[in-house]
């Protein structure tokens with residue numbers, strides 16, 4: 429991704445990945461007037477899930493129209509282009525690449541022609557054996573148009589000349605994990621989630637029509653009403669007569685919802701996997717305080733997504749939660765910078781200390797996660813410089829030590845602080861008086877009985893699918 433900091437333009441080749449990238453966001457509307465317009469609006473609400481490219485495809489009279497481009501939704505759809513494409517059905521996508529580079533060829537929706545006509549695809553997730561699938565396709569004579577794993581779905585639809593629900597379900601069965609997808613055809617729309625349920629997908633109503641999206645915040649944006657989650661292994665086929673639900677794959681597999689969605693990725697105001705992330709994060713804060721209490725004067729959240737956990741942490745200990753840090757909202761969620769100098773400058777741009785609040789105080793910082801430590805590294809010193817007498821750090825999830833193969837783009841092993849160092853070493857590197865993480869058991873316990881139905885691979889190193 430190309431970026432600019434002030435007037436410094438940073439080309440792809442010089443960028444430095446700081447942390448886990450977000451993942452893609454998808455939306456689909458069927459039987460809704462001005463569907464393309466609504467899809468592009470919904471993408472604004474899903475922007476936190478992908479900032480590399482954005483696109484919408486709409487269908488009218490059996491024909492599919494598409495508009496997509498590199499960059500944020502506001503720049504791709506900013507001048508009105510693409511919003512007025514005809515049709516009562518449309519799908520949309522915001523991308524953070526996990527497989528294949530960040531180029532316009534890989535930007536979604538992907539679109540193609542096959543024996544059954546035109547089809548467009550929006551995919552969130554990552555096919556963990558995507559490389560092997562690509563190799564197989566190439567050996568079978570396929571002419572691939574992208575370097576993205578997502579193209580597999582279109583290629584297989586074509587090879588199978590898939591038209592019935594059964595044919596299309598058999599494509600999903602071969603894709604395995606991880607995916608939440610929407611497919612737009614000239615006369616129907618299909619939405620599906622893999623049987624493990626790694627990535628979220630919800631179903632809503634909009635007038636007489638239907639909407640599916642990665643998160644419910646997209647529904648709120650366009651006035652749709654949340655109905656339910658699309659279930660793991662469920663395929664919904666939307667046609668003029670309404671929708672029908674069928675299931676594919678092995679329904680007895682252990683569910684593997686991505687727990688990092690609830691910890692960090694999803695917007696706090698969404699409903700994801702039946703939970704409101706803000707409420708869940710607040711619970712993790714309570715649990716963290718029980719497991720790793722600290723004697724301080726104030727609790728300070730690392731904004732934005734650390735706020736909910738910090739609230740629970742402060743509530744549990746009966747300590748004031750104060751705004752000791754302010755976040756600059758004009759710096760993206762997951763910023764990148766070339767080399768140490770520019771990275772430090774970017775960190776300073778992102779958070780600023782409210783000196784009056786922390787001066788003379790023993791402070792406990794709380795964040796939802798610690799990946800590479802870039803955010804927190806600068807804060808310890810800044811708070812001390814501002815007069816804090818002690819600075820402690822509490823993290824509302826366990827140490828992140830392993831990569832993800834299922835749709836989240838992590839830094840390399842060597843860049844994960846907890847892969848390289850012990851907790852005591854991390855405390856010292858970050859210049860903290862104490863450091864405490866929530867335990868894996870504690871994090872799962874916040875989900876009650878459902879705790880074992882979530883993937884925790886990046887914390888535990890245990891994955892259901894293995895390469």
Ligand SMILES: O=P(O)(O)OC[C@H]1O[C@H](OP(=O)(O)OP(=O)(O)O)[C@H](O)[C@@H]1O
Nearest residue numbers: 447731732733761798799800801802803
């Ligand atoms: O240890 P690090 O490598 O710095 O990564 C962890 C940080 O990154 C995320 O924040 P991010 O800035 O992406 O988003 P937010 O503003 O929503 O908190 C997360 O909430 C942590 O603050």
Ligand SMILES: NC(=O)CC[C@H](N)C(=O)O
Nearest residue numbers: 451452525526527552553
């Ligand atoms: N983050 C995602 O969900 C990415 C989807 C797909 N694997 C791509 O790279 O385009």
Ligand code: SF4
Nearest residue numbers: 686687832883885886
């Ligand atoms: S490994 Fe981590 S980020 Fe990836 S799906 Fe599992 S919980 Fe989510």
Ligand SMILES: [Mg+2]
Nearest residue numbers: 731732733734
């Ligand atoms: Mg953060």
